[in-house]
Amino acid sequence: MSDTVVETTNLTKSYGDFTALSDLSIHVNRGQILGFIGPNGAGKTTTIKILVGLSKPTSGCATIAGVDCSQNASRIKRLVGYMPDKFGSYDNMRVHEYLDFFGAIFGIPASQRKARIQEVMETTSTTYMQDRYVESLSHGMQQRVGIARTLLHDPEVLILDEPANGLDPKARIEMRQLLLQLAARGKTLIVTSHILPELARICNVVAIVTAGKLRAFGTVDEVMSSLCPQRSYEIQLASASHIAQAEKVLGQLLLDSEPLTSSPAELTL
Template identity: 65%
Template sequence: MSDQPVVDVQNLTKRYGDFTALDDLTISLMRGRILGFIGPNGAGKTTTIRILVGLARPTSGKASIAGCDCTRDTTRIKRLVGYMPDTFGSYDNMRVREYLDFFGAAYRIPRPVRTRRIEEVMELCGATWMKDRYVEALSHGMKQRVGLCRTMLHDPEVLILDEPANGLDPTARIEMRRILLRLAELGKTLIVTSHILPELSRICDTVAIMTQGKLRAFGTLDQIMRSLRQQRMIEVQLVRAEQLPVMAQLLRDQVGSETEVTISEQEREIRFSTAFDETRLAALLAGAVGRGIEVAQYREVPVDLEDAFLSVTRADEARAREEASAG
């Protein structure tokens, strides 16, 4: 059972009339993993999530969580999944403890268990001190914590969090990151959407990038980087700026005349992209040194999630432009 994916989505499609919100999505996620779900607004993330939590039905395809069909076994799905939407859903004049008590009772958690569980989740999320506060009087960050408490109350296997770090101050964001990593340690499977990509890259081990209802990239962060960037960006910093033209010419000779070489005289830097492996890059460096070029630094520019996301969305935009011009 443990080698089976907890979240399994196969060829999921959702259409609203002529509009395709989700187009043949297939992803799977193992227990204890944290999936970062990325995409511009309207990419289909929320539609996927709504199908997973049983709030929407797919037009075709199948989605299951821990073996339960998200469309047919909605009652079991509700127990297996904890969903924190991007809107909080507060009630006026209710204290935090009463708010959690209501949702605990709504999930039919017996009273003695509920008492213990409310304390546990508040402790885990660092929300114990606000138990007597009125929910509507809480700041955004505090509400996010209470929302997370509510999501975890019935001890779900999978937690789906829509923009959990949205609007949080740096301290609260660090705290939220700590909580999410702790949850993964506890064996929970997490699906997290966020527009704050550096934040997401710090907690996610798996990433799915969507645009226009289609899955553009899926896998671990390293896999995605590799698949998106066949070329690597190398940066060379020289000791003397006057050697920059010589170095540029060497690169064009060795790497290829089509290679895009960017020179920054002020920084005494040259950037170029290449598909060379480590051995050939080492030979390139040796060649430069052999010609008397004094190299201060020679390194690969790290590609982050933001680059990967931009790469996908730019490719998407280019495709759309091509389709428009062809049409």
């Protein structure tokens, strides 16, 4: 039996004479993380809209857990948890109130919501902030609450639009750990980004799109080998004070390496 959870076949979307997406064919298995990478206008948002049932393709097909995304939008909304790139909230709502509000929207009975909210807060390490006002949280905290919201109805697939955008190095590491944890629990993730290194550490498969067309699809190593014949390494550090130590260790491991270049939060070979 196939373990494919998300699949698109020759997916195409046109608006008049403009083709936003052309013949996109990808597949993601259960428990995998797909890095969906491309610049603005590449077709990422168009693909996401089709996958979550908000838009119908001009041709081709997209399915989640065997359900056609364009034919059964109500079922798709139960199968998918979607977090857009901009966190939306209402003023004067505490975190637990915010999650309760969305739990009600998802149709979770009042008798079950409290326990479910506690469960998703524990999963996302947001329990300690449950009584804080959502608008008072840092960007990184809000992103974690956003993921808690997407988990409320226990979807099979999570689609996260730029979840690490704007996060500091420490928060990025915490976000990566959370996404890996969710994948280990059997969730299938589609995570968008503008750049490959952002997702290379956690993705099983990568799809790169530009101008509505799929340019590369495969494992991270396969895509990196095809796009970057000269291998490069990138190390992110939580503090600039660790750069000298990292240079020393890398120098010992890679005797024939090129000169190292660094910034306060990143070290690149």
